[in-house]
Amino acid sequence: MSDPVFHLSNVMLSLKGNAGPVDILRGISFDVQPGETIALTGPSGSGKSSLLMVMGGLEQATGGTVTALGQNLTDMNEDALARFRLGRMGIVFQSFHLIPTMTALENVATPLELAGVHDAFDQAEAALKTVGLGHRTGHYPSQMSGGEQQRVALARACAPRPAILLADEPTGNLDSVNGAAIMDLLFDLRDQYGATLVLVTHDPALAVRCDRSVALADGQVA
Template sequence: MVIRARAVTLSLGSRAAPTDILKGIDLDIAAGSSVAILGPSGSGKSSLMAILSGLERATGGGVEVAGVDFTTLDEDGLSRARRGRIGIVLQAFHLLPTMTALENVAVPMELAGIADPFTRAEAELAAVGLGHRLTHYPAQLSGGEQQRVAIARAVAPAPAILFADEPTGNLDEATSAGIVELLFERRRAADATLVMITHDPALAERCDRIIRMRDGVIVEDCAA
């Protein structure tokens, strides 16, 4: 199992008046699988992804990801643990506006100490169909192109796990279809485990497994 979560809770707010976001999640995800986490707004699915990807610390329970015990790590430790192990694609592209497409993909690898970051970035951008847009800035790219850069940035370090949170949420229907195909193709090329947050049942059915959440708990877990 590349992900193990046991009795994971997340509470926000004060001790006197906490808001329980996750209420005791138990979850195992096998290496190489693709998993969709489906649920309405407020169900806790994005919060669960944030904890599993090391962007958020659980209030309680245990989380082990790619052989690392996330439970014992502070924010700096979680940041180090993500490097090279985890790639993340979000609904908002989160590209740095002052960097070119090539720099947006290469610089995070350079800062992480990954060898040949610009060579790898150029190859991955070519793989997502942007070999001719290396020197363009985000403002010069369409929404679909920006998400392609974000996918390249996530996949270029060859992570063990690829997380995607509503990856087509800011795109029109025609562009979304191409981005979905690209996401799954690049995931296969990297041989990465895919954990995808979505509200779209049709997109969820592209995965091997569908987990449905409601009110901070898993209510269904089945093969797609």
């Protein structure tokens, strides 16, 4: 068997609260294999999104180890984590996190440029065409619907052809029709690029489309 894409061992996350430390994650351990699609499920407040952020190096674990693609993320500082994510990880959020002063094309091209891709704008345009927005390249986020903005966010995440896709409730701000279309697109992009996908969801119908679910409760694997 090949090495896991993610190896989590006794992962802990404590954050400072007004009344003292708050334990968000409490000893989480599991592996994710190459090409696997994992649903992180559980009630609100169970730690799903925090776990995804730790796996993406956007939040630093306060205990245990998180290994991604053979690299120990818990040993890296913020700059090293940002360099590691470039080209390796695509992240899609519930709120789209597009830069409002940039066009769709510029939003998708920016991470490619940061990764040193020489034809960043050509690749960005191709990614937008893949998500059905070839006709919207010059539009700003404020000129697009929520569904279109999430498509731009998907194109931005997938344009570098990352080995890992992380999605945090990517349909949470969309109606059911747009949400279903975005999830179909996300799974299509996963197949197209052969990526390992980890997603946070409350939707049981979406969870059953994944290879397996990791259910959380009170910061632990249930």
